[in-house]
Amino acid sequence: MEKYKVTSNITLKELETKVVINDAKKELKQVRKKLGKIQDTMYAHGKYAVLVCLQGMDTAGKDSLIREVFRDFNTRGIIVHSFKVPTDLELKHDYLWRHYIALPARGKFGIFNRTHYENVLVTRVHPEYILGENLPTVTKVEDVNDAFWDKRFQQINEFEQHISENGTIIFKFFLNLSKKEQKSRLLRRLEKQEKNWKFSPGDLKEREEWDLYQECYEDAINRTSKPHAPWYAIPADDKESARYLVAKIMYDTLKEYKDIEEPELDDEIKKHLEKYKEQLNNE
Numbered sequence: 001m002e003k004y005k006v007t008s009n010i011t012l013k014e015l016e017t018k019v020v021i022n023d024a025k026k027e028l029k030q031v032r033k034k035l036g037k038i039q040d041t042m043y044a045h046g047k048y049a050v051l052v053c054l055q056g057m058d059t060a061g062k063d064s065l066i067r068e069v070f071r072d073f074n075t076r077g078i079i080v081h082s083f084k085v086p087t088d089l090e091l092k093h094d095y096l097w098r099h100y101i102a103l104p105a106r107g108k109f110g111i112f113n114r115t116h117y118e119n120v121l122v123t124r125v126h127p128e129y130i131l132g133e134n135l136p137t138v139t140k141v142e143d144v145n146d147a148f149w150d151k152r153f154q155q156i157n158e159f160e161q162h163i164s165e166n167g168t169i170i171f172k173f174f175l176n177l178s179k180k181e182q183k184s185r186l187l188r189r190l191e192k193q194e195k196n197w198k199f200s201p202g203d204l205k206e207r208e209e210w211d212l213y214q215e216c217y218e219d220a221i222n223r224t225s226k227p228h229a230p231w232y233a234i235p236a237d238d239k240e241s242a243r244y245l246v247a248k249i250m251y252d253t254l255k256e257y258k259d260i261e262e263p264e265l266d267d268e269i270k271k272h273l274e275k276y277k278e279q280l281n282n283e
Contacts, residue, residue, distance in 0.1 A: 001249045004232045006225040012218045017178040018237035021244055028068065028244040031251050036072035038254050039109060043077040044262045046107040049168045052250070053115040056175030057213060058203045059185035061239045062113050065175070069247045070111065079104060082113040091132055095119045095152075096159055106167055115172075116159070117220055120152055124216045125209050153223045164228040169254070172229060173246055174221060175236035179210055 021027065042048055054062045070078055081102045090098045096116055104110030123129045127144040138144060164170055186207070189199040206213070225231040232249055236242045254260070264270075 001245065001252055004234055004245065004249065006221055006231040006233055009222045010218065010233065012176065012214050012233075015176055015233050016235050017176050017181065019235040019241050019245070020238050021241040024238075024240040024244040028240070028247055031244065031247040032069055032072045035069075035247060035251050035254075036074070038251070038260070039073050039077050041262050042109075042254075042260055043074065043107045045260050046263075047167060048257065048260060049104040049106050050109045050250075050254070051104060051163070051168050051170050052109065052111045053117070053170070053172040054111065054113055054175065055115060055117050055121070055173070055217070056236060057177050057182060057210075058206060059182050059189075060175035060177040060236050061242060062175060064239060065243050065246060066111055066113060068243045070109070073109065077107065078109040078111065080111040080113060083115065083118060086132070091134065095133060096155065100159070103163060103168065116156060117224075120149065120156065120220050121213065121216050124149065125206075125212050153220070157224055157226065160224070160226070160229040169257075170229040171250055171253070172225075172231045173249075174217060174231055174233050175242060176233050177236040179207075181237040182207065 042050070054065065056062055066080060079102075083098070086095075086098065096119075099112070099116040102110065102112070123144075127141050130138055130144045130148075131141065138148070160170055186199070186203060189195045221231045221233070232246075234242050234245050265273075
């Protein structure tokens, strides 16, 4: 699975968007059960948090991936955040605030469906959105220049380094969808009545900016894939294979944390286990 990890600069056009894995659905079922067991242990252990960041173009399959990959998790140990357009309250804080307060506690998994990277993706395609943040140094679109983006990438890297050093294991998955496959999925949303609700005319508007989005994704991935917070470019045209790859990468990584183990009972409690059992049996 290391082939999908971004360890040097990539060119998205050169990466594959479709991989078909034999029995991917069956393999996923096995891996997600193992992931569920790891999550139970991590919840009891309480020293690491896991942050899973999912990014991709519209229709890349983020929602269904969350549903299928994390199906065997105990609900008390996982929380999903889907970040939309910032609210008035969120805009009164710095752009990372709403992400920071949504971070998982130690012992839990947090899933960011769209992430803090929206602040260097959507806003880079539409720099006028930055004006809504009411920043002291930005009074016009021209102020959103290369130096602005350099600083923002630096801040994101520092944010991830900080939470990594304080016990958060970070996974960042870019679901690499082809433009052709996106067209097919958008058409399905229009053609199948039960999927109509998923369609928004805004999807077509953003599709017109496909090439610019690809440039922005490529730059963001290359600037922020670090050993403590690596990006994985996952071929997303085949949904079942993409789900399996995400689950397998997480499992292979987490099982290497040999210090994650269930806590042992206090010696004094261990000493009296038989007495406690006898007490209950004699009720």
